[in-house]
Amino acid sequence: MKRKHLLTRRTAIITGLGSLGGLLLPGCTKKLPPTYGNLLRMGDALTYIAQRSLLPGQSLAKEYGHHELSSFPATGTTNPADKSTPTFSEAYSRLNTSTFTDWRLSVEGKVAKPGLYSLADLQQFPARTQITRHNCEEGWSAIGEWTGAPLTLLLHHAGILSTARFVNFYAYDGYMESIDMLDALHPQTILAYAMNGSSLPLPHGAPLRLRVERQIGYKSVKYLQRIVVSDEFVDMGDSGWAWYTGI
């Protein structure tokens, strides 16, 4: 039988869906965070792939002037030293009482020299100060001034291995997030110990928080305890929230 059309609608749709499926099932090659076979997570993965392949790599988020600083709500965990909350941390509470003199940031995983860093150690790195806009997934935003050590300097100081692909952040309130190397090595990705010219206030993540300026606010983990560099995605299960939030 002679085919009337080179490409029928049916074959076009089947081929299209097939290739889309290939794009959205990255679990097989272990290249991307898992989609758990969840349609929403597949959409997130598509956004991640599209933004990573279509956007220029290391463009900077907009920075503002001092006169543009705005009021800044503190949401999520606002005090891990508060016994009455489910995010209470005994260890954090003790550190807070001694004004974080005994606080150390642990850097581990795929690094040549795993180690503990005090606030003074982190302040030895050339500091970066940036006035940026925090975009909360809820819909609000706020402009704040952040000062801290660029994550890339810390990672290189610890001797990050060439196989590293993700950086995982663990916080005292039990929160965990991870970012890929493109965001980890971005010049505006800093470990902030100061906000608006003073040491980081407790509701905003004292003594140290992450700033990831090209993603939604919840990636900027507060109350940092531990940084683990990994060569594969550390799967914490499907939280119901997008892993990549550049949108």
Add this chain to the structure above:
Amino acid sequence: MHASQSSLPPVKRHRRWVKSTHWIITLSFMVLAFTGYVILMSHPRLYWGEVGNDLTPALFELPISRNYQHGGWEKSTAFYNVAGSPVSASRTYDIFNQNGWGRSLHFLSAWFLIVTGLVYLLAGFFTRHFKSALLPAPGEFTRLEFWRDMVSHVRMQIPAAGKGPQYGLLQKCTYLAVIFILLPLMVLTGLAMSPAITASYPFLLTMFGGGQSARTIHFFASVSLILFLVVHVVMIIRSGFKQQISAMTFGK
């Protein structure tokens, strides 16, 4: 059969790609409108400018969830020891927030809208559909004609539907506004809220006067599109619901 068909003028029916893109875009729009509403419920305050939050004045606030004027904040503290200093306050209120699936479903539907929308635009230009079916013919658009068509619509004098794209003047203008103004505005204001995209293309922030302005324009454009949808459905009912749905679905 052949003789009778050739003696009649050919009936203009909806093209295949118009029918399929119409329904895919309709479905994605409805999911976008629903999830957009869910997202707005978690922060039903709208602002103008670069930033806005519970500690800054709102343009207006919508009473659409328990988050409306919840007031669950600890006493605020100033960042600087001067009058008018920006402040900080901790939230004590357990807000309504379904953005985990709300946002992901919104963006998934946006993918469907964007891809189908691009197919529609390309097909529309290359088949000259926009020129032949949507753009008013030379001399068709006059202020008087536009006004007359408007009055007859307000009076609900809607002509019975044909089988395809034989549109009236007001209808053509409305479709053009939806396709070339409102939907592109939705996409651009949506992209202007993305921190990664605005880092690469900061003109998106500049053109709308800031991220929160973009969010507010996104809201008003979506309200306009929902109004369009309501009027569109009313017109379909008035002009023959069964006939219209059949024409847009099966082309009969």
